[in-house]
Amino acid sequence: MIETTLPRKTLLYRSNAFKSKMLAANVTQIIIVLATQPSFYEALLNRCLIAAEAANIKALIVLNKCDLADNDDAKKKLELYTTLGYQVLPLSAKENISTLRPYLQGEASILVGQSGMGKSTIINSLLPDELVRTQEVSHVLDSGKHTTTAAHLYHLDEHSQLIDSPGLQEFGLHHLSTNELEHAYIEFRPFLGKCRFNNCKHLQEPDCAITAAMATNKIAPERLAIYKMLRTEISR
Ligand SMILES: Nc1nc2c(ncn2[C@@H]2O[C@H](COP(=O)(O)OP(=O)(O)OP(=O)(O)O)[C@@H](O)[C@H]2O)c(=O)[nH]1
Numbered sequence: 354m355i356e357t358t359l360p361r362k363t364l365l366y367r368s369n370a371f372k373s374k375m376l377a378a379n380v381t382q383i384i385i386v387l388a389t390q391p392s393f394y395e396a397l398l399n400r401c402l403i404a405a406e407a408a409n410i411k412a413l414i415v416l417n418k419c420d421l422a423d424n425d426d427a428k429k430k431l432e433l434y435t436t437l438g439y440q441v442l443p444l445s446a447k448e449n450i451s452t453l454r455p456y457l458q459g460e461a462s463i464l465v466g467q468s469g470m471g472k473s474t475i476i477n478s479l480l481p482d483e484l485v486r487t488q489e490v491s492h493v494l495d496s497g498k499h500t501t502t503a504a505h506l507y508h509l510d511e512h513s514q515l516i517d518s519p520g521l522q523e524f525g526l527h528h529l530s531t532n533e534l535e536h537a538y539i540e541f542r543p544f545l546g547k548c549r550f551n552n553c554k555h556l557q558e559p560d561c562a563i564t565a566a567m568a569t570n571k572i573a574p575e576r577l578a579i580y581k582m583l584r585t586e587i588s589r
């Protein structure tokens with residue numbers, strides 16, 4: 354019997370037009386796990402970052418499987434996020450997990466990302482006794498096989514917890530207001546409120562401070578493109 358529920362400090366969730374899905378409550382950190390193979394979707398990375406900002410949870414980007422050759426493209430794509438101020442950690446969960454450990458200390462973290470990026474492998478490397486199921490990715494489909502089917506919390510030590518979660522295919526952000534969306538773009542913040550129109554949507558209005566910032570390379574075109582897509586999506 355549930356007698357009381359304590360207030361949540363944070364709540365990470367995703368939603369589409371029909372339903373919302375809670376991912377985790379009271380986490381202090383979201384670890385977005387990407388890999389050199391299968392290829393990762395940059396739009397999904399951005400959606401995770403925006404969800405983290407909107408929920409006031411810090412984000413860490415991990416590029417896993419750096420032991421594989423051909424990781425230059427992935428590393429290059431992630432330079433933008435380093436410039437924005439996000440921590441990007443190259444990793445090989447199979448070969449050496451020690452560089453991740455300091456980031457987990459004292460945090461309640463959740464591993465999120467597409468299937469096959471190596472989230473469960475990270476758990477196994479940190480906690481060898483757990484034997485979490487992992488599975489080869491499909492090279493034909495360039496994707497993982499959705500091996501993990503439910504979220505599971507692991508205790509790393511007295512003060513540190515880590516949640517493994519099922520691979521994400523989509524990350525809807527319907528629950529965000531347009532104001533929350535704008536502010537979730539950390540690089541937009543200095544320019545917000547400086548457009549000609551108070552209710553500027555930063556889509557194609559004249560004298561838009563965000564568009565102007567892109568023209569002077571202060572906002573990356575790929576980030577603004579995803580913003581426009583999300584803005585249209587949440588206003589529907
Ligand atoms: N070469 C290499 N392979 C890795 C590494 N980490 C994970 N893998 C492999 O990637 C495949 C997928 O790993 P999983 O841990 O099952 O991936 P997941 O993110 O948990 O996938 P879902 O549970 O489906 O969301 C497995 O075959 C792992 O052995 C790594 O650092 N290097």
Ligand SMILES: [Mg+2]
Nearest residue numbers: 472473500501
């Ligand atoms: Mg898994």
Ligand SMILES: [Zn+2]
Nearest residue numbers: 548553555561
């Ligand atoms: Zn504007």
